[in-house]
Amino acid sequence: MYKVLSLKNEVLRKTIHILNSLIPLSLLAFRQDYVTIGVGVALAVWLLLEFFRLSNKKAKRIYKSVFGRVTRDFEDSSLTGASYVLLSSFIILLFFSKYVCIASLLIMSFSDTFAAIIGKIYGKTKIGNKTLEGSFAFFLTSFLVVVLMSPYISIFPALLAISLATVVELFPVKNIDDNFSVPIVCAIIMSFGI
16 A cells, blocks of 8 residues: 555656657657666666665655655655666667557556556545446556557557556556556567568
């Protein structure tokens, strides 16, 4: 269980989350190997900053003063969601084709965002820490991403991928951040549809 952010702070956190879409969108302008190197460097730098934040009280205070409003309580003593976004992005960029990367990383950026916001505003049917309404928003947003990518990815593996990703997002595996599990699941299953 983690602290529930106010709607304003949740929107702010998810706005930052949407900025992650710059990674897959950069594949439209740059070669995949260049983007992979850039994300790899960003991951290495971010992990060093995370280590410093977790091991130094002053660094932790500075971090909290800047990002405290959008940080979940369990992230005070562990890696933040940003670490998992960069890690999953790097792995996906390293092992999967361009359009699988774009689709799976856009799903991570947009579907998770809409699930959280719709769930917070309209969520009535609770399932653990999540809501059925948020999960429906996750699925619908993922479906829209898949429709946009349909010239490049077969629809049936893509639908299977987003169905499974919706379940993974709704019922997260303990100690596995959904910023890691959701795009990896999507990429693996969608890769069968290329």
